[in-house]
Amino acid sequence: MDKSKEKNMFEYHAAFIFLPITKSSHLFTAMPLAPALLKGICDSHGLKTTTIDLDIELKHERQKKYFNTEIEKYLMFFHPMSEEAYDWYHNWVEKTARRLIKMNCNWLGLSLLSYQSLAFAQDICFWIKKLKPTQKIILGGAGISQDDNTGKTYKNNKKMSDIMLETGLCDTVIINESENLLIDVLLQNRKGKLDSKRQLSQAELNQLPTPSYIDYKIDLYGQNESNFKLEKHIAAATITGSKGCVRRCTFCDVFTFEPKFVFKDGRKIADEMIEIYETQGIKSFHFSDSLINGSMKAFRQMNEHLVKKLPKTISYLGEYIARPIGQTTDEDYHLMAEAGCKHVVVGVESGSEQVRNHMKKKFTNNDLFHMIESLYKVGITQQWNLMVGYVTETRKDFEETLNLVQRYKHIKYPNILANPGNILSLLPGTPLADTHARQLEIEWEDVKEGVGMMGSVWKSPKNPENTFENRIKWWLELIELCKENNFITPQRYENKKAMAKMMLLHWNQTKKKNAYS
């Protein structure tokens, strides 16, 4: 069917919908990139599309409810809810499905950022197909691609993507990057599982159109609660400068879906930000990159271009890698600040060089100290992501992480913010799970579901003091120290402590049960 005929039948060729649930811990509440980029691509092909962020909409509705945490746990881990929470949530999903159907779109494109979008994806697809079986649904994103990338299965030895298709919950699934396949799917109504089986090349990345954020309800992003606020809370656009990562950290699964590091020209990134500012009025940007300084050349170009073309106007934040001293000069730090960099998130992970070397982080303590102090000097705030209980971590290594937090206690919030994220979880597809686990003779504890994240209940005879129980205790110790040094917001402190205590409680209950049985 040609484009004009299809346009007559439907109001939109497609609506791109970002699904719950995400837990944002950044400075800005960023508008999601995938639907905005897909809309940008469709705009450039003359197709009428729109974007909806159901994650932020649901967040606003549920945070007023006392059973908010129950809904969160359901969406993240499929935990059962109370009857009241269940009724409220399903009523919301049904109402939303009706609204989406009423928009009269040829396709509804659902974007799943991670596996934490799967519960909602199943529920919304269920309601849409129940109410209108002919409504075409396409699923995409890392959340639905994970099984295909890691070889994991959901049921009956089948991947989640196949189960969703075969049970009729959706019509099409795009594995990994959809940029090159999308237009063909929308215009030819292609069904089934599609996988380009390759990452976008650098040239293709550079040719992508600018994402379009104009259809998001921008007001919703300004009101959202955040762990960290530098200035009046405002909506941010998500932007991509690169895909993949220059490191291959042992615990990280980025490599499974973005095996190569490809990056845009620095001037192109800056031009996109300027265009979004000029046409859509957005001044804050959040990079989706695994690291904004993966290519120092492109990063410098971007900052130089921003300083030259749009001085003192926009602000940005992103994930940042600590590099060996000398690779990032004092001039680079000043340039970043001048270009609008307000905040960086650094995967510090551990204060121990021995642990970081095993992780393949490739920076020394001196490199780290230099970066921390340089960022502080130019007024760029920093968040350190810290991980407890890495497979080779001993008590002595862990104490080096405590020492790192102590070392910088004179630098006050909000200049340094610590995120004592969680204990180590072995993710499928990572070098840690695929290779090192065998070398370290990793075994799995005999526990029921619900003790921790999947993959966190391991033990190794080669590192006997790093037990699940000790990991949780160390984590609690780190959380307390971060609080003492004012490196953590009260909200994050309470959340992390509650999560650690709950995991410890479940662990002890399981141990008791096992002892009786």
Add this chain to the structure above:
Amino acid sequence: MLTLKLQIGKTQKKLPEGEIIFNDQSIHRGSFDKDVFKLNPVVGKNTLQISLSNKKDTDTIIKGNQITEDVYVKVVDISCDTTKDSVGHLDTIGNYKTQKGEDLKTYGFLSYNGTYSFVFDYPFFVFQRNKIFYQ
């Protein structure tokens, strides 16, 4: 597709008779001479009705205090071919009404003339999270 697996109770002279209706479409009528049926579900609510219509009191043959022969239909399983999940909870999702208008509580067992109706959502992995299964 779903697979409906039945257990057919028959005597030397008689097979049970009845009808299987799935989402208002008759998929079997007459003697239950096979025990596996394929059902094509829709996403959302599905209704399966199984009736037994030719049972007589004399069909139940008792020797001593043991039933040695009987005419009945028993739902063994309703499972999804894709996921291999069983719907389970036949007592919760099912309603067995006899011809005499009685509501009987069994686990998928039709031993009196009447209709067993099962109402469930598909896919089962979504249905299994339904609040009706909460303890």
